[in-house]
Amino acid sequence: MAVLRRSALVALATGALLLAGGATASADSERCTSGSGCAGRVTFQSYGEVFKVYDQDPDGHSAVAMYWLPDGSGPHLIWNPNGNGSTVTANLEFAEGSWVTYRACLGEHGPKEILQNTCGPTITDLA
């Protein structure tokens, strides 16, 4: 299994990380992890640059969002280590008119290992 170590890249740009109970806000785009079950889901809302990371499977893995920015940085990581049914919200600040490319993955939160073969397809949205 391919493993990506990105412990030095748990950068969240500028913003707040919130825990939410599971209410699904409207999103401009979303991506699932690979496979048919959508064990992890990431949504992005352009207004306010809000990521939500959903863990939707009791598989023992954490859901995680990986995202890349126009300055050549990334992947930045947003972890949801809170288990099945939980959501982590990251309210970020990107430059207006900018873009963000992201994908949903599973990983091991302790060693900050991304399980690359669980990553779903990427998508780019505008900030």
Place this chain on the structure above:
Amino acid sequence: MTKLNRRLFIVSGLAAAGAVTVPNLAGAASSRPRAAAGDPFGLGVASGEPRSDGMVLWTRLAPKPLDIGGGMGDRTVAVEWEVATDEAFGNVVASGTEQAVPGEGHSVHAEPKGLQAGAEFFYRFRADGFISPVGRTRSAPAAGSTPSSVKFTMASCQHFEEGWYHAHHFMAQDDPDLVLFLGDYMYEKQSGRDDTVRGYVDFDEVDNLAEYRLRYAQTKLDPGLKAAHAAAPWLVVFDDHELANNWWGDGSGWPATRKQASFQAYWENMPLPKAMKPTSPAIPLYRRFQWGTLARFHMMDTRQYRWKQAPSADCDEIRREDRTLTGAAQEQWLLDGLAQGGTRWDLLGQQVFFASRDDDGAESTCDLSEDSWDGYQASRRRITQGWVDRQVRNPVVLTGDVHRHWANSLRLDYFDTDSPYVGAELVTSSVTSGGDPGSSDPPPDYVENGPHLNYVGNQRGYVRVTANASELSAEFMRVSSVSAPDPVDVTLGVHERFTVLDGVPGLR
């Protein structure tokens, strides 16, 4: 050729020149199609291939650079360009329109002609209501003229994941006449190191056109790289990683479809002329540039025509007389070019280590790198003997590939340490590949066995060269870090200096 609306172009362009790319008129912005909702110039601008009457101006439209297709879809987009003698574009001397098409990755290769020789110019593009950043370029000196000097930088090997391109940031500040990039601009695979500073969006080894395009797009997001491309015209050649590790051209080592995809993506992403666009699994990469009577750049291709690397330590194969790194046609092309004379410095821009680096210094063991010229000794000897026979005044080989700075004096027979020097080689270390070096810098053992190997430095950086009528000086530049993201936290220093005197082979 379509003339731009000068006034509107300038109004929008001044904002762009202030490093903020803004939409053009409100009307144009509001009528933009949805697919072009973002700035399409995020990959920057570039120029290259300077001739005495023009050069190539490059950009590639990609409002969503990390999406397959760059966010452009299947549209064909008209891209206007203009060239001026001033940064405010008050004196526009050339302009035109190119069509950016999906089949070329929405790249633009504009080729203004009729420009004044030996002059500085500024250029920019407009598409989808956006104005590009402004680039600076220059034309080559007029044929037969004698410029007082030429300043160029040389760089290679920039694995995106292994560091930030601060070397390019500093090269842009050097204000060189030219930038030579000597291969491994892009890497087809993930680093595999555990100290990377960023990561590819596509985890897999790239092997088709869409993936190669995406990998180039991500590479080109680096701010330092964009600055260096916008600062001066580039002369580029590829090495292996633009296609696959240690590939060779002769035979059927790699599928033709992959080779053509790699070459197509390389052409799309470099400031290369339309005439070099691949139409088969081949690209016409070797070519020559004249810098008045002062310098001639022979840009070589040491991948497409080489024989497969010899088995390790196989002296019989390594020393075959018909073995070639360049192919017969390129070898003859090079020797013919070297015979032209009339130029002070003949500079051979190429990829792999030219001088001998024999690990144990024993001629009988062939303990060497089979991928370098050491693995193609007859080929090296024919070229070296060729410039000796043609009485080339000052041959200097310019090299990348090995992630170390090297300065070498060249011989015909490296195992005869009494034989005279017949040229010099400058090897630039990597921009990032290998990451930050450790605190120690032990030279390899074979330096002691090769008195022609004047210097090795385990640095990340580039080489800065200035040549005039009497000497060529090379400064081996070191950046203090490739892991610090912000260049304000990084310093640049000269790690070593060497000089080649006119008419005196070897380094001082």
